[in-house]
Amino acid sequence: MPETKTKPTPSRDIHAATPVPVRHMGQWLAGAVLLVVALLFLEVLVNNPNMQWAVVFEYLFSPDILKGLGITLMLTLLAMLLGLLLGVILAVMRLSSSRVFQSVAWGWIWFFRGVPPLVQLIFWYNMALLIPRITISVPFGPTLVNWDVNDLITPFSAAIMGLAFTESAYAAEMLRAGIRAVSGGQTEACATLGMTRWQSLRRIVLPQALRIVIPPIGNDTISMLKFSSLVSILALPDLLYSAQMIYARTYQTIPLLIVATIWYLVLTTAFTLIEHAVEAHFDVTRSRPSLSRALVSNLKAPFALRRKEDLA
Amino acid sequence: MTTPLLKVERLRKSFGNHEVLSGIDMEVHRGDVTCIVGPSGSGKSTLLRCLNHLEKPSSGAVFLKGEPIGLKWRGERLFEMSFNELAKQRQKMGMVFQGFHLFPHLTALQNVSEAPMIVSGVPRARAESEAMELLAKVGLGDRAGHYPHQLSGGQQQRCAIARALAMKPELVLFDEPTSALDPELIGEVLSVMRDLAREGTTMVVVTHEMSFARDVAEHLIFMDGGVIVEEGNPREVLAHPREERTRAFLSRVLETA
Numbered sequence: 001m002p003e004t005k006t007k008p009t010p011s012r013d014i015h016a017a018t019p020v021p022v023r024h025m026g027q028w029l030a031g032a033v034l035l036v037v038a039l040l041f042l043e044v045l046v047n048n049p050n051m052q053w054a055v056v057f058e059y060l061f062s063p064d065i066l067k068g069l070g071i072t073l074m075l076t077l078l079a080m081l082l083g084l085l086l087g088v089i090l091a092v093m094r095l096s097s098s099r100v101f102q103s104v105a106w107g108w109i110w111f112f113r114g115v116p117p118l119v120q121l122i123f124w125y126n127m128a129l130l131i132p133r134i135t136i137s138v139p140f141g142p143t144l145v146n147w148d149v150n151d152l153i154t155p156f157s158a159a160i161m162g163l164a165f166t167e168s169a170y171a172a173e174m175l176r177a178g179i180r181a182v183s184g185g186q187t188e189a190c191a192t193l194g195m196t197r198w199q200s201l202r203r204i205v206l207p208q209a210l211r212i213v214i215p216p217i218g219n220d221t222i223s224m225l226k227f228s229s230l231v232s233i234l235a236l237p238d239l240l241y242s243a244q245m246i247y248a249r250t251y252q253t254i255p256l257l258i259v260a261t262i263w264y265l266v267l268t269t270a271f272t273l274i275e276h277a278v279e280a281h282f283d284v285t286r287s288r289p290s291l292s293r294a295l296v297s298n299l300k301a302p303f304a305l306r307r308k309e310d311l312a
Numbered sequence: 313m314t315t316p317l318l319k320v321e322r323l324r325k326s327f328g329n330h331e332v333l334s335g336i337d338m339e340v341h342r343g344d345v346t347c348i349v350g351p352s353g354s355g356k357s358t359l360l361r362c363l364n365h366l367e368k369p370s371s372g373a374v375f376l377k378g379e380p381i382g383l384k385w386r387g388e389r390l391f392e393m394s395f396n397e398l399a400k401q402r403q404k405m406g407m408v409f410q411g412f413h414l415f416p417h418l419t420a421l422q423n424v425s426e427a428p429m430i431v432s433g434v435p436r437a438r439a440e441s442e443a444m445e446l447l448a449k450v451g452l453g454d455r456a457g458h459y460p461h462q463l464s465g466g467q468q469q470r471c472a473i474a475r476a477l478a479m480k481p482e483l484v485l486f487d488e489p490t491s492a493l494d495p496e497l498i499g500e501v502l503s504v505m506r507d508l509a510r511e512g513t514t515m516v517v518v519t520h521e522m523s524f525a526r527d528v529a530e531h532l533i534f535m536d537g538g539v540i541v542e543e544g545n546p547r548e549v550l551a552h553p554r555e556e557r558t559r560a561f562l563s564r565v566l567e568t569a
Contacts, residue, residue, distance in 0.1 A: 183413070185409060185411055185413035186413060186415065188366055188407075188409070188413065189407075189409065189413040189414075189415070189472075189475075191364075191366065191395075191398075191399065191402055192364060192366070192402055192405070192406065192407035192476070192485075193402075193403070193406075193426075193427035193431060193475070193476075193479055194399045194400065194402050194403030194427065194431045194432075194479060195399060195427065195430065195431055196395065196396045196399050197395050197396065199430050199431065203426065203430055204415055204426075207417050208415075208416065208417055211417065282417075284416065284417055284459045284461070
């Protein structure tokens with residue numbers, strides 16, 4: 001073995017010296033490139049005359065757009081509420097010991113997860129072609145109810161059905177996973193305390209399962225907000241269709257699409273913040289902030305996170 | 313002799329082809345502590361879980377105050393009870409689990425007051441004041457507002473005992489209540505159980521704690537291979553086991569203790 005030459009370094013003292021941190025040269029370089037690209041993009045956004053920012057601001061708070069925003073919001077929340085309610089029922093049916101309940105729930109989930117919501121919307125809207133009248137009557141007796149399906153199916157009710165049924169299929173699978181994630185020991189403990197099945201489901205299992213599925217429910221709500229734009233096919237004046245109606249008249253397509261985009265982003269951001277707040281509120285392993293406190297602390301969250309990283 | 317509070321007759325339980333309990337007969341008298349010991353796999357936990365029908369026995373019967381558990385006569389025919397009918401009977405038998413199984417989303421106080429409120433319809437104020445008394449009794453008076461994850465293992469198990477007592481059961485079943493605990497926390501749980509025994513609570517305890525069995529129990533049952541090998545006064549059985557299998561088991565556990 002050749003003798004390696006080592007310089008005598010009597011001044012080296014590992015306890016006195018401060019080590020130089022690792023230099024992330026690649027990261028710095030890539031970051032710089034990315035920053036330039038982002039600035040260029042921003043420049044296009046701001047300076048491109050086709051964006052017509054003046055028109056955007058003109059319509060951003062126009063009554064038609066705000067009305068459309070309200071309908072979008074209502075569609076999203078109603079469809080989510082109905083979808084979750086159906087989802088709970090379906091999840092419980094899937095987990096029941098009855099084969100009939102299991103199969104019916106399975107069939108429902110299979111169908112509504114498999115058919116695109118857009119197809120469903122058109123299908124529900126044309127329900128009357130399949131079933132013209134709904135009649136409930138006592139056999140050999142008087143007719144109790146006699147509805148014309150064309151009166152029942154409005155663009156709004158067709159939209160709610162299409163969106164809520166799709167959501168129910170996804171919510172059911174989510175909730176089933178949530179319920180199964182609650183340990184069997186919990187239901188056994190309930191049983192030994194004399195609780196009925198319904199009592200233990202309502203008071204012990206569901207509250208825990210729902211806490212587990214808060215993040216995916218938040219996700220689904222945001223998806224639903226965007227899916228609700230499909231209803232423009234039914235000429236339902238939601239946010240997108242309201243914008244479309246205006247630009248059909250004025251040919252200011254891009255600025256009005258930007259108006260819709262801005263509002264969708266505002267709502268998505270709001271839903272995200274609310275979801276995080278709800279999650280923090282119900283998380284017993286952390287100290288429980290009130291909903292409003294959690295909301296405020298979430299607004300600061302990106303900065304707080306940054307600080308924590310700096311400390312680490 | 314008084315009629316027993318709990319009576320087990322010719323109880324058998326199989327999982328698939330594997331018979332875990334091969335004919336158990338036993339009696340539990342009011343106010344007594346019965347300890348069930350035996351090697352792991354001997355069927356003692358399954359026996360305990362058959363008593364309140366967490367496991368449905370394959371055959372045989374369990375009687376509480378002469379009433380069959382999970383079964384009912386209608387004229388000459390015997391019917392299985394529905395889950396909700398069974399729930400009424402289970403109220404009379406509290407249970408404490410090896411893994412505590414406290415409700416994680418409820419505070420210690422709510423864990424104890426929940427069942428009396430929703431099962432028995434006790435008004436909140438009374439349920440909570442009774443729950444506070446029970447928590448104080450198990451030494452958790454100052455932990456009422458804590459969630460289970462904020463309690464130590466020993467505190468969780470004491471809270472679970474308070475929860476089981478809240479339904480004012482006729483007897484309490486303990487399924488290896490100290491087996492999941494760190495050694496230094498076992499004592500506090502056993503001491504709560506000693507207090508309960510002194511007050512005359514009827515208890516059936518599956519345990520590995522031989523000293524607890526010797527000092528507290530009125531009756532000791534040694535199980536192996538799905539049958540009761542030997543039973544009697546715990547001091548007698550532990551000091552002078554008659555059966556070879558009992559001797560072998562005791563020498564093993566007392567060696568390590």
